[in-house]
Amino acid sequence: MTNQNVVASDEKSAVDIRIRFLLPKSLFSPDGPKPLPAPRLAKKIETGGVATAAAKTNAWVNSMRDSSPTRVKSTCSLSESEEKNSWIQMNHPSALSMFEQIVNASKGKQIVMFLDYDGTLSPIVEDPDRAFMTNEMREAVRDVARYFPTAIVTGRCRDKVYSFVKLAGLYYAGSHGMDIKGPSKSRKYKKDQQALLFQPASKFLPMIDEVCKVLVEKTKSIPGAKVENNKFCVSVHFRCVEEKMWAALAEQVRSALNDYPQLRLTQGRKVLEIRPTIKWDKGKALEFLLESLGYANSNDVLPVYIGDDRTDEDAFKVLRNRGQGLGILVSKFPKETNASYSLQEPAEVKDFLRRLVEWKRISFGRACRV
Ligand SMILES: [Mg+2]
Numbered sequence: 001m002t003n004q005n006v007v008a009s010d011e012k013s014a015v016d017i018r019i020r021f022l023l024p025k026s027l028f029s030p031d032g033p034k035p036l037p038a039p040r041l042a043k044k045i046e047t048g049g050v051a052t053a054a055a056k057t058n059a060w061v062n063s064m065r066d067s068s069p070t071r072v073k074s075t076c077s078l079s080e081s082e083e084k085n086s087w088i089q090m091n092h093p094s095a096l097s098m099f100e101q102i103v104n105a106s107k108g109k110q111i112v113m114f115l116d117y118d119g120t121l122s123p124i125v126e127d128p129d130r131a132f133m134t135n136e137m138r139e140a141v142r143d144v145a146r147y148f149p150t151a152i153v154t155g156r157c158r159d160k161v162y163s164f165v166k167l168a169g170l171y172y173a174g175s176h177g178m179d180i181k182g183p184s185k186s187r188k189y190k191k192d193q194q195a196l197l198f199q200p201a202s203k204f205l206p207m208i209d210e211v212c213k214v215l216v217e218k219t220k221s222i223p224g225a226k227v228e229n230n231k232f233c234v235s236v237h238f239r240c241v242e243e244k245m246w247a248a249l250a251e252q253v254r255s256a257l258n259d260y261p262q263l264r265l266t267q268g269r270k271v272l273e274i275r276p277t278i279k280w281d282k283g284k285a286l287e288f289l290l291e292s293l294g295y296a297n298s299n300d301v302l303p304v305y306i307g308d309d310r311t312d313e314d315a316f317k318v319l320r321n322r323g324q325g326l327g328i329l330v331s332k333f334p335k336e337t338n339a340s341y342s343l344q345e346p347a348e349v350k351d352f353l354r355r356l357v358e359w360k361r362i363s364f365g366r367a368c369r370v
Helices: 052-068 078-091 101-107 135-147 158-165 202-220 243-257 282-292 309-321 347-370
Strands: 112-114 152-153 169-175 179-181 226-229 233-237 263-268 269-275 301-307 326-330 342-344
Touching: 052 243, 052 263, 078 158, 078 263, 101 179, 112 135, 112 282, 112 347, 135 152, 135 347, 152 263, 152 282, 158 169, 158 179, 169 282, 179 282, 202 226, 202 233, 202 243, 202 263, 202 269, 243 263, 282 301, 282 309, 301 309, 326 347, 342 347
Parallel strands: 112 152, 112 301, 152 169, 301 326, 326 342
Antiparallel strands: 169 179, 226 233, 233 269, 263 269
16 A cells, blocks of 8 residues: 545535647657647636536536537538548557557556446446446456456446456456555565555545435436446436436536535536545546556556546546556547547457457567577
8 A cells, every 4th residue: 555645625616627628649659649630629618606507507518518429420521530530540549550559669568457447348328237348358358457457447336347347356446546446366466465445535435425315316307317326426327318408417416516515526428427526536546556566656667548538538647747658548539638549449449458468478478488
């Protein structure tokens, strides 16, 4: 266990919806990819004290739309198609097509894998309780974890995501990293043989339980809304809520949060998330786990983080700021991101993991023959 500074935020606002327009920079090209050619997705939403409640709600709804594209258009216009191709090829190339460059960059370094769950290892489905991963994906994750320290980093409750993944040899960082537990069986690369357990927001547990009950009541009038208690945070899923009801849902959540200034709202893909106002997120969890593995100030590590969500941007940003490792965004749509690479969907994540394992097996075989 390490000494992490968990500082209570002095932010008074319960709202933390900021879409930052940050240009990506390749880790492997000295010039880096070009800026997004058509920054029409670029948007910065600030919600402050002068904003009216209605303005806040509208900002939330716009943000919900941006973070939750509902489908791929069957007929893209030429400009949309060009924008997508440009986004992939110039700004966030496919991690599959750049595989050789990625593994070359890992030479002499320990790869550490960080994997989001929903939308990364499993598809986004209507019922979040049924977001199962396939057996093929489970095998790919299991094999990756045999060669590299691997962590699941999710907004979900740790126990819940474990019930989906069902693999003992992994680190699990639930509730956006506020609930971290190490592998339940010993690992050769684990420096500290004591079980790792880290819960920086434990004092918020009663408050989270309380606001969860309030949200269940307040969202009863919104068909399709589903409130999920993720232990250290609460998720309000709107996967099954008609878009015309999003404003009503946002208003209900906003009014509930009025009584809890120590909680804040963030957004993910088709989900509103309420969490404590501590400065802790998936990026902090990534740093904590690297430190726990003995790589706090090491150049001998290549962290790889794969995620599809706005909350994963905190981890992508940490990697960018460290100038170390690579972020891979899972998305079929052009998005503003701090990730360097992209994969389109969980099936491509599975292919990337399999290739990584295959490459490691071949490399290991060569090393044994020398
Ligand atoms: Mg996700």
